[in-house]
Amino acid sequence: MPRSVRSSDSTSVGTDGQAALSVRGLEIGLPAGMERANAVTGISFDLLKGKILCIIGESGSGKSVTANAIMGLLPKAISVRAGEIRLGDAEIVGMPDEALRSLRGRAVSMIFQDPLSALNPLMTVGAQVDEVMAAHDVGTRATRRSRSLELLTEVGLPEPAQMLHRYPFQLSGGQRQRVMIAMALALEPTVLLADEPTTALDVTTQAQILKLIREIQRRKGMSIVFVTHDFGVVAEIADHVVVMEKGHIVEQGTAEQVLKSPQAPYTRRLIAAVPHLTATDRVPIEVARREPVLVCEGLMKTYGGGRSLLDKVLPGKVLPGMFLGQKKSVRAVDDVSFSLGAGRTLGIVGESGSGKSTVGRLLTRLLDSDGGRILFEGRDVATLSEAEFRPLRPKIQMIFQDPFASLNPRSTIGTSLTVGPVAHGTPYAKAAEEARALLAHVGLDAGAFDRYPHEFSGGQRQRIGIARALMFKPKVLVADEAVSALDVSIQAQILALLDRIQRETGVSMIFITHDLRVASQICDEIAVMQKGRIVELGPPSQIFLDPQSAYTRELVAAIPGE
Amino acid sequence: MTALAAPMTPTRWWQGRAVRRFMSHRLALVGAIMIALLALACIVGPSLLAYDMLQIDLRARFAPPLTGAHILGTDPLGRDVAARLLMAGRISLMVGVLAMVLSTIAGTLVGVVAGYRGGWVGAVLMRTVDGFLAFPPIFLVLALAALLKPTPAMIVVIIALTKWMEVARIVEAEVRSLKEREFVHASRMLGLSSAHIMFREILPNAMGPIIVAASLTVARAILLEAYISFLGYGIQPPLPSWGNMLNGAQQYLASAPWLAIIPGAAITIAVTSFNFIGDGLRDALDVRGELK
Numbered sequence: 001m002p003r004s005v006r007s008s009d010s011t012s013v014g015t016d017g018q019a020a021l022s023v024r025g026l027e028i029g030l031p032a033g034m035e036r037a038n039a040v041t042g043i044s045f046d047l048l049k050g051k052i053l054c055i056i057g058e059s060g061s062g063k064s065v066t067a068n069a070i071m072g073l074l075p076k077a078i079s080v081r082a083g084e085i086r087l088g089d090a091e092i093v094g095m096p097d098e099a100l101r102s103l104r105g106r107a108v109s110m111i112f113q114d115p116l117s118a119l120n121p122l123m124t125v126g127a128q129v130d131e132v133m134a135a136h137d138v139g140t141r142a143t144r145r146s147r148s149l150e151l152l153t154e155v156g157l158p159e160p161a162q163m164l165h166r167y168p169f170q171l172s173g174g175q176r177q178r179v180m181i182a183m184a185l186a187l188e189p190t191v192l193l194a195d196e197p198t199t200a201l202d203v204t205t206q207a208q209i210l211k212l213i214r215e216i217q218r219r220k221g222m223s224i225v226f227v228t229h230d231f232g233v234v235a236e237i238a239d240h241v242v243v244m245e246k247g248h249i250v251e252q253g254t255a256e257q258v259l260k261s262p263q264a265p266y267t268r269r270l271i272a273a274v275p276h277l278t279a280t281d282r283v284p285i286e287v288a289r290r291e292p293v294l295v296c297e298g299l300m301k302t303y304g305g306g307r308s309l310l311d312k313v314l315p316g317k318v319l320p321g322m323f324l325g326q327k328k329s330v331r332a333v334d335d336v337s338f339s340l341g342a343g344r345t346l347g348i349v350g351e352s353g354s355g356k357s358t359v360g361r362l363l364t365r366l367l368d369s370d371g372g373r374i375l376f377e378g379r380d381v382a383t384l385s386e387a388e389f390r391p392l393r394p395k396i397q398m399i400f401q402d403p404f405a406s407l408n409p410r411s412t413i414g415t416s417l418t419v420g421p422v423a424h425g426t427p428y429a430k431a432a433e434e435a436r437a438l439l440a441h442v443g444l445d446a447g448a449f450d451r452y453p454h455e456f457s458g459g460q461r462q463r464i465g466i467a468r469a470l471m472f473k474p475k476v477l478v479a480d481e482a483v484s485a486l487d488v489s490i491q492a493q494i495l496a497l498l499d500r501i502q503r504e505t506g507v508s509m510i511f512i513t514h515d516l517r518v519a520s521q522i523c524d525e526i527a528v529m530q531k532g533r534i535v536e537l538g539p540p541s542q543i544f545l546d547p548q549s550a551y552t553r554e555l556v557a558a559i560p561g562e
Numbered sequence: 563m564t565a566l567a568a569p570m571t572p573t574r575w576w577q578g579r580a581v582r583r584f585m586s587h588r589l590a591l592v593g594a595i596m597i598a599l600l601a602l603a604c605i606v607g608p609s610l611l612a613y614d615m616l617q618i619d620l621r622a623r624f625a626p627p628l629t630g631a632h633i634l635g636t637d638p639l640g641r642d643v644a645a646r647l648l649m650a651g652r653i654s655l656m657v658g659v660l661a662m663v664l665s666t667i668a669g670t671l672v673g674v675v676a677g678y679r680g681g682w683v684g685a686v687l688m689r690t691v692d693g694f695l696a697f698p699p700i701f702l703v704l705a706l707a708a709l710l711k712p713t714p715a716m717i718v719v720i721i722a723l724t725k726w727m728e729v730a731r732i733v734e735a736e737v738r739s740l741k742e743r744e745f746v747h748a749s750r751m752l753g754l755s756s757a758h759i760m761f762r763e764i765l766p767n768a769m770g771p772i773i774v775a776a777s778l779t780v781a782r783a784i785l786l787e788a789y790i791s792f793l794g795y796g797i798q799p800p801l802p803s804w805g806n807m808l809n810g811a812q813q814y815l816a817s818a819p820w821l822a823i824i825p826g827a828a829i830t831i832a833v834t835s836f837n838f839i840g841d842g843l844r845d846a847l848d849v850r851g852e853l854k
Contacts, residue, residue, distance in 0.1 A: 366747050393753035406744035410766040419762075420752030468748070 026083035057244035115176035126164030174205035232561030300371035347523030394472035403461030459490035590842020613642035673733025781836035
């Protein structure tokens, strides 16, 4: 194991005595039949007192398993095979469950990626913060209550006194993560583990939470292990960095060292793949026609709303929001207009709930719009019936966010690719031949045709999704967060593939994303959406260097690591 | 048996795992073996026995099991219990399986259409399901059986009529959640017809719960057949079924208890075995999304 030897001695940080947490030669086994024998092998690192250590790696690198091992929260099938994890004076490996439980929360606590599933939906915020202390027999009811209030104030929640009585579903994603942080801080742990705590959050919220974690860490002198996949986040927050690849530590050192002069080839590749903001406009693709392929005019979509049964029977007699009364409505897309030229890419960026995905679904007619026009090659397709629109569907294709979910798990790749063309009258043999050619074109081998989606990695699946969308030689491709679920290195490859395809076929693209860095790389024009409206539309040079709207400025400022 | 072949038929990506998990479920394996043996005995057994199910041996009336030429004894008319039991098994298992097939097909059709279409189509279909569920099944079955001529085929239809709703509800719920999955949106994007999406894209993904419900339906159908035959409204003598063998045994409960015990045991074994198989399949196919 030359790799583990190199990683454990040469660049190990810290000296004894200062470490709040030290991991030595940790080896965690996976059950038989998994892709590798060990989740992590021979990893050693120190978390210094009062510092933030970032563990970074792509999916499957073993970073979350490491964090769970420190908490003693490994699933039964996975066990520590060798090595030690020392937390202060205590040895975590082999510690009885009872002792571990008293340590958790008190000496070390954890915040998770998804605060909604980590919080109990049926308990108020106050009760959940209280429970952490009550479980460790800390304080009385009254002192715990005042401490809860203090904690909620500390994590910057508005109106903490009212917040105690609210339920998780009444809070925004950022507020929920603040509640999680308050719970993790309740017993003043010396070590805090944060497992991708900002990954599920919008960029502006992410920036706030990162700032909060940094502030609290400084104020309390806490030590934090921060697990992430995002080098932008590392640049914002880390003192020390551990880079993991396939269960090994390939490099570790101070943030400065690792980010500025990475030694390991893997780290260098990873850093090179991180999408950076490019404010230079893309060189336009030469196409024969210049008139727009797709034009949207005043597109509208309202969710919910409508009158309920009771309201129809007794019009005006029922209060809105009352049981069976008028339903609350949300205007998801509000007067959206743009035009897309042949061979051009329009980026639609925005935070969750901005309506960007709804626009994508409206354009592909997976949803019906409530108003406005969608002119495809000069013809309004918004009002066509499903049967009238079906012959046009091949011209407007979509690439979905989740390559796991968008392929039918029970169909072979060949079936998934050919079923559309066959339904539109292409003979199977011809469709199959084209599918094989396209698979090769998107960088997969011919054997992929007869295999099932689960046999492929995320990046490969997204290539299949792209191939499926290209089967029809579409005029417009709508890519809805097409690279968001992928690791950065894969992300860069897929973006390059999309760029190549566009240059070869002259297809126009709508590229929907929450990531401004990605949008800056592939788009000719960018539309910034907020609460259903386009607040700004312009080339990347304008959006990033000279943003006109306040919201765009806020978004650009929140991009981590820039 | 259908229930046994079921985990092998669908596509191969979970085949290995599901079969392994089914095999490691001890009770399910026992159930599967019991049903296999029972089915085998009912199919080949009658031709191996020396007696026909209707052959009357007046000298050997009320012969207890394991005492003479009749392995499982004889009934009040001197007919061989073993021969009758195995022939009855053919009828009872057949009724159970066919009722399951019929109710599963009907329930699946209704569930897929109601779940995918939603709206008023879904509402009408599912309220019909609720309507059927509102009838007490036993009375419905008895009333229908009393009105109609109770041939085995009719019994199958009657039982299926009271059992399809559960499958419909399971499938409807499953389809309603599956149709929000991205691969279904992707199918719509490709311009596939609704029928294609419902039956070729969504249905194969809902097979897990359907298979589990089907195996449990067999058990309930066998039980229901035994119930109505016991009450005299089901399979009519001289054709034997486990239920009407029990009916005939009532008045000799004290003098010839084996007449009740033997068909009773057969019913118990068949029903529990199918239930075990159902539980095993539920775990193997991970229908509730729980990992053990």
